[in-house]
Amino acid sequence: MSTHTFKSDLFEQFARVGKALSSGKRLEMLDFLAQGERSVEVLAQLAALSVANASQHLQHLRQAGLVVARKEGLYVHYRLAGDSIVQLLAALRAVAEERLADVDKLVKVYLHSRDSMEPVPAKELMQRVKKGLVTVLDVRPPEEYAAGHIPGAINVPLNEIRKRLHELPADQEIVAYCRGPYCLLAFEAVAQLRKKGRQARRLENGFPEWKSAGLPVEEA
């Protein structure tokens, strides 16, 4: 029977995708790419890699079919090859959170120790935005905000929050979000706002998850 070699071949192909997911640096880059297109240089900076090394990783990802490249002038912009990849990353993260004691510890130590607050689920936020009950705060850099954000969200990067505090209504709850469940910007923002006496929480699962869940997105 040649079915043995067939099955082996097939699983070997699946393993190519697994191999692509077997490096922390690559996962980090994929996480950034979930937010939108990025150039090699930017990705290298974000993941703390040399440009050449980042380029190699990206080609690894490209061969695995996870990212695609688009050349524009000097720059090559990479992006995720499809929405199924966001789902794959989410599934990976879910398993890791559920099963890896170390991740749990890390998350608890680094994140939950910073906040005594529960995150706001996306659905809940949708409802309360409709009713005008909350102010949505996007604490990412303006470029990322411009590339897509939750409808009605105000963009105030983290380091400008104290200066621009007056732009935020004092009598409404503020829900801050950034890039994802492990992005620290929103945590910091909430902490600062609370210090100033505001009522603030953070959105569960940042913008990439919001978008991939099919929820409405506003651009430019």
Add this chain to the structure above:
Amino acid sequence: MSTHTFKSDLFEQFARVGKALSSGKRLEMLDFLAQGERSVEVLAQLAALSVANASQHLQHLRQAGLVVARKEGLYVHYRLAGDSIVQLLAALRAVAEERLADVDKLVKVYLHSRDSMEPVPAKELMQRVKKGLVTVLDVRPPEEYAAGHIPGAINVPLNEIRKRLHELPADQEIVAYCRGPYCLLAFEAVAQLRKKGRQARRLENGFPEWKSAGLPVEEA
């Protein structure tokens, strides 16, 4: 800021799960484990590995939190650590199918060339079973059938089909299933039944997917 090291640590932990998925042999074993508990020896045979090597792979998987072990007498039985892992495997397969040209080719060559038939979606099968329109045929070995099968399914292992053809109604369509979308048993069964003039198709996505979709399961 120590957030850099935090993020790196975190993604490094995620990568542990990715590493576990980076070997074809391990994915093959996980696929078998999706059908139920298996001993080391059995898994070694199924994946064509030495026992020691299989054991090592299993410990790798255990460290990644994907499988758990249960010792009973001389034997150690491994099983998947949770349903989320089935979802992760499905997501991985989906991405691979969608993005890897080679997989596509393999699947098309090895599977689609064998059948001119479309698979039956699980939902469709449910409806038609309720109306008594189809005979459901489980072509897996009796042990696997005993561990769980689709309600009302008849168990006739592939190699007994010709002998036991009379057990199958001649005037109804037969839907065969086995272990998953890449399990060849169902294909063979359909091919043989068609040769005998029966109307036969195969179920899309075999029993593990059926079960993990929350559809009803019958045991013993």
Add this chain to the structure above:
DNA sequence: ATCGTATTCAATTTGCCACTTGAATATTAT
């Protein structure tokens, strides 16, 4: 045309992982 820049390629080193082999451990049967 020449220079500067973003990206990729190529070559090298280093370290990790798969697999083999032989022994050790643990449990059951005699």
Add this chain to the structure above:
DNA sequence: ATAATATTCAAGTGGCAAATTGAATACGAT
């Protein structure tokens, strides 16, 4: 106790992949 068996451990080898470095390519600006 002794033997038999399932599984795991430990050591050794070979190969692949990550990261570094320096050069090459491709495009834009001057």
